[in-house]
Amino acid sequence: MFEITKRRLLAAASIAAIVFAVPSTMAQDSGEGAGGQEPVKAGFVYVGPVGDFGWTYAHDQARQCMVEELGDSVETTFVENVAEGPDAERVIRQLAQDGADIVFTTSFGFGNPTVKVAQQFPDVKFEHATGFNPGGDNMALYNAKFYQGRAVLGTIAGMMSDSGKAGYIASFPIPEVVMGINAFQLAAQKQDPEFTTQVVWVNSWYDPAKEADAANALLSQGADVITQHTDSPAPLQAAEKAGAIAFGQASDMTSFAPNAHMTAIIDEWCPYYTKRVQAVMDGTWEPGNVWLGMEDGEVVMSPFNDAMPDDVKAAAQKVYDDTKAGNYEVFTGPIRDQSGEIRVPEGETMTEEELLKMDWYVEGVQS
Structure with a gap:
């Protein structure tokens, strides 16, 4: 915390x-x-x-x-x-x-x-x-x-990761970024209860060298999924070289990593x-x-990579469709924080006001 x-x-x-x-x-x-x-x-x-x-x-x-x-x-x-x-x-x-x-x-x-x-x-x-x-x-x-899109990414990560470990390159610890990390982890955890997300803060919105270094460090520590809340394609390129999967940030970055890039949140x-x-x-x-x-219509997903298995595509599409229809909310309890304490009771959903003040990690996030 x-x-x-x-x-x-x-x-x-x-x-x-x-x-x-x-x-x-x-x-x-x-x-x-x-x-x-x-x-x-x-x-x-x-x-x-x-x-x-x-x-x-x-x-x-x-x-x-x-x-x-x-x-x-x-x-x-x-x-x-x-x-x-x-x-x-x-x-x-x-x-x-x-x-x-x-x-x-x-x-x-x-x-x-x-x-x-x-x-x-x-x-x-x-x-x-x-x-x-x-x-x-x-x-x-x-x-x-944006956190709605992070839930789609987390769903894909939880289903496709062999190591059960993702690396998350983050910019600054503000609620917008924290809720994205948590949404990603919660969605991945629904697919793999043992899934973990390791966070590295680079203290920049855009610094390709720092982002690449962070991605390489995470990959060397066993992550086989790279995601980011930073703006350059450098992490994707690192994932491409390592044979990992990754996700674009704010736009479709497929051209930078055609094999690694599974999808991206598009603003x-x-x-x-x-x-x-x-x-x-x-x-x-x-x-x-x-x-x-x-x-x-403000948050959409770029086309899914053809390399994604059909069941993964279907699960990711369902999260997107259900969210768009108002039938899915990733921040619905029970949700525990890093210490194991229940923060959101079963059946309850965090309010927008609570999300916009989020300053704690969910269980499974490592920082």
Whole structure:
């Protein structure tokens, strides 16, 4: 068991470079969007590079998708490789000063800087991904239930692992990451009661070298399944070389490890971004706090690898289908923590509020 400290949350300031991107979609020559109106200006702040093929890549693909949907009614700017800390506040403020109508800040550690800048620019809309601080009347929160996808991955791992041991490469000990580890372990444990998950914290969202080192260390300790809550394909490539199985993060990473990659959780942010920017255009935008999942089409799975046995595919698909239909919840008791204490009694299901504060491991997680 552990505590989540502010210092550890801010440790993601490992990438110092700040890159300002040219707006991806420009207004018409007249400077006007559809119907003669000025285009809505939307800014995006990314914690990693758009080429990470993981978290930031998924957000930027959604930004481009939103531009395709809304056309010249929107003009976007993004800033990548923004460290969680003072740099974030500076970048967010600069976007507001440069005339953004709405700013999306896409990492947990951007929360407090977003709140602070939102208070200074009451006429600008701000939206923070994966946060918990609602801010004021001009700030909204949005999140996705990634843990639902982790349950699909865990089901596959529990059925396909020969060693009964998975390695989990984790970024920072925040509830979003912890609940994903626990969901993975609980689902795997349903298939193999002796299954264990060994966690290695790399204290970075994106660091290919650290991620590869962590994967290799876990493989050398007997793991034959590698999963991750970090954003580069390096762990997958390590698994591919070792003949293990693995899972992509936030996007389909099959091309990096065609034999190891069983499936991936895909983050579908485009509908949300399109809806929220359209609301700014219509004058109907309101603050809110949403946590969307498979049932909303925001969390989906990439195609299953053909190498997966048919019974594994069927079991994984059933978890996905039942979750989407509201008939499966991985955090239903009985659930014990690492010490063996019952945390969730039989038949009870953890609430969203409890999940969003999760700071303990389930039985079978090793850290």
